[in-house]
Amino acid sequence: MFALGLRVRFLGKDKLFRAPLGWLMRWFGGMPVIRESPQGAVAQVVAMIESEPAMFLAITPAGTRSSVAPWRSGFYHIAHAARVPILPIAFDGERRAIRLFAPFETSGDFDADLPRLMALYVGIRGVKP
DSSP: TTTTTTEEEEEGGGGGGGGTTHHHHHHHTEEEEEETTTTTTTHHHHHHHHHSOEEEEEEEEEEEOOSSSOOOOOOHHHHHHHHHOOOOOEETTTEEEEOOOOBBBBOOOHHHHHHHHHTTTTTTTOOOO
16 A cells, blocks of 8 residues: 555544544544444545545455445445445455456446345455355
């Protein structure tokens, strides 16, 4: 990220942004989300995307510590509302590789698009599956 000069942003639970390391999380590009009441988070993130000339936003739709099935939909609604593609990436633990897939354009129909996105990850095992 630093070597390439990329501005990567990420969403994290609000507790990560409290003292003593909250300033560091923001410096790394983090944006706090209150998970108990996420209303307005999509609009807030879309506004952030539209205000910056270029950025990458990293979101884990399946969760970070435990699997969520089906995936959460916020990442999809953010991409669709901001009119930006989703760049699917997989951390393939079995092959010890990071896989980048072709950008995915949303249609606005989450229920139809989700199986197509999930199909990209068939056969990929995480670092700690």
